[in-house]
Amino acid sequence: MLPSSIAGLLSGSIPIFTFVGAALFLPEEKPTKQMALGVALGFAGIALSARPWQGGINISLIGVLWMLAGSLSVGASFVYVRRFLSHLKLPPLALATWQIGIAVMTLAVLIDFDGITHIATDAQALWGTVLGLGILGTGAAFLIYYFIIETLGSVRAAGATYIAPIVAMIIGAIIGEAITYVEIVALLLILSGVLLIQTGREKVK
Secondary structure (H helix, E strand, C coil): CCCHHHHHHHHCCHHHHHHHHHHHHCCCCCCCHHHHHHHHHHHHHHHHHHCCCCCCCCCCHHHHHHHHHHHHHHHHHHHHHHHHHHHHCCCHHHHHHHHHHHHHHHHHHHCCCCCHHHHHHCHHHHHHHHHHHHHHHHHHHHHHHHHHHHHHCHHHHHHHHHHHHHHHHHHHHHCCCCCCHHHHHHHHHHHHHHHHHHHHHHHHC
């Protein structure tokens, strides 16, 4: 539904949703005015990257809403883990195993598996999925995810997701997607918002 560059920009909103969730449910991570300014900048970047007022054929509003829903879900998960799981001191490997296992069961109920074996006909796609998405993009990522939440807190840990928009824009440019000044300004707004959120949180300590 969306160019990878735009999808990546929208994924940069994860720390913003984490900030909002932390402000509501984590009293130990008290927000500041600087962090609120960061949230405002981040949402401005989201709006600029989505540009719903243009109705352009390359930017699907439904796609934007799906990406924001996914970012909200991931952002909320940082807060959930910090509030309900971190104090249990469970090993990151155990938490990651449970999370991925339950995700598999959820997908088994909700997803249509018709044609899923077609990926085996392309060795590059198969191993790219297993190694790139499975082992690195999901397995290793979740291990790191639980570790940094426990050690840094939910808001600061969520800031690690700011890397995704940069990578997405680089990949988009490599594969021939048009990267305009609007996407660059949107990226700068989102990253500036995340930076303000991170440094604002440090001042509270």
